[in-house]
Amino acid sequence: MSATPTETPSTDDRAIKPVSMTGYDADFQAFSDALGASFTRYGFAVIADHGLDQQRIDAAINDAKAFFALPEDVKRQYHQPGTGGARGLTPFGVEAAKGAATVDLKEFWHVGRELPADHPYRKYMRDNLWPTEVEGFQPHLYGMFEDLDALGRKILRAIARYLELGDDYFEDKVEMGNSVLRMLHYPPVPADAPGVRAGAHEDINVITLLLGAEEAGLQLKEKDGSWLDIAPPPGALVVNIGDMLQRLTNHVLPSTTHRVVNPAPERRGFARYSTPFFLHFNPDFPIETLPSAVTPDNPDRYAGKTILAEDYLTERLREIRLL
Numbered sequence: 001m002s003a004t005p006t007e008t009p010s011t012d013d014r015a016i017k018p019v020s021m022t023g024y025d026a027d028f029q030a031f032s033d034a035l036g037a038s039f040t041r042y043g044f045a046v047i048a049d050h051g052l053d054q055q056r057i058d059a060a061i062n063d064a065k066a067f068f069a070l071p072e073d074v075k076r077q078y079h080q081p082g083t084g085g086a087r088g089l090t091p092f093g094v095e096a097a098k099g100a101a102t103v104d105l106k107e108f109w110h111v112g113r114e115l116p117a118d119h120p121y122r123k124y125m126r127d128n129l130w131p132t133e134v135e136g137f138q139p140h141l142y143g144m145f146e147d148l149d150a151l152g153r154k155i156l157r158a159i160a161r162y163l164e165l166g167d168d169y170f171e172d173k174v175e176m177g178n179s180v181l182r183m184l185h186y187p188p189v190p191a192d193a194p195g196v197r198a199g200a201h202e203d204i205n206v207i208t209l210l211l212g213a214e215e216a217g218l219q220l221k222e223k224d225g226s227w228l229d230i231a232p233p234p235g236a237l238v239v240n241i242g243d244m245l246q247r248l249t250n251h252v253l254p255s256t257t258h259r260v261v262n263p264a265p266e267r268r269g270f271a272r273y274s275t276p277f278f279l280h281f282n283p284d285f286p287i288e289t290l291p292s293a294v295t296p297d298n299p300d301r302y303a304g305k306t307i308l309a310e311d312y313l314t315e316r317l318r319e320i321r322l323l
């Protein structure tokens with residue numbers, strides 16, 4: 001059916017409706033119900049009024065842009081091949097979606113948690129790398145890591161409420177999580193570019209908090225196989241469920257396939273910058289199906305398959321060519 005001139009072609013009645021973070025303090029139960037309903041339906045939610053300090057975010061994003069603008073040989077000093085891409089730069093043309101024939105059209109920088117000198121998790125987490133070429137990079141990017149870590153934990157309280165687990169269920173399971181902030185750069189796309197900016201994939205972690213998706217391209221896969229534009233309003237936060245939480249909840253909360261397609265011809269000359277924060281469990285957390293998520297209609301899909309978060313992560317990084 002073709003659109004009549006009075007219709008707005010981009011309006012899709014399947015579109016995700018934003019949930020305002022102001023509801024978190026005003027009516028936590030209603031906020032948690034709305035968020036949980038969005039995750040159950042899409043595996044995604046769009047959060048308006050997230051309350052993050054915009055100046056701190058802008059400072060970090062500007063530093064990332066300055067880093068990506070450096071010469072390739074300077075940037076490559078911060079690439080550590082064979083280490084899972086956990087810290088520093090992963091250059092253009094390395095990461096590919098699981099099973100994909102072509103690589104993604106992106107480069108990215110990873111920041112992880114800073115640990116005290118003698119912390120037992122040091123055996124799982126590497127030290128951060130910090131480029132000396134961009135002044136302020138370290139405090140700005142680590143500030144953004146901490147802000148998103150704190151917001152992610154708040155959002156997990158709402159997810160715990162929705163799942164009737166006790167609001168602080170996730171607290172001690174993620175407090176030293178192996179989370180990473182990914183500063184992503186998708187360079188301008190030539191008219192004949194093969195592949196897509198990011199191939200269809202699911203996120204590995206617990207939840208992902210994504211800023212910067214207002215530059216078009218992000219789509220989620222509906223159950224009928226069609227692709228739905230996510231198109232958040234400017235400044236909104238996109239949150240999605242990752243495979244670890246899907247597994248813990250026996251797929252009650254789905255980890256939905258998503259991708260970033262190349263833009264329309266008039267936007268192909270523009271770079272895209274986005275910043276997912278992949279919130280992870282503590283590395284030694286055993287992911288074991290929640291008893292409350294097992295019902296006669298939804299029998300345990302992972303009976304006898306308890307796996308440590310760290311082992312699950314390693315398995316998945318191999319699949320996406322980062323290990």
Ligand SMILES: O=C(O)CCC(=O)C(=O)O
Pocket residue numbers: 182184198203210212213218258259260274275276
């Ligand atoms: O760039 C985006 O909007 C999404 C990126 C993404 O899905 C990812 O890096 O896992």
Ligand SMILES: [Fe+2]
Pocket residue numbers: 201202203258
């Ligand atoms: Fe993703």
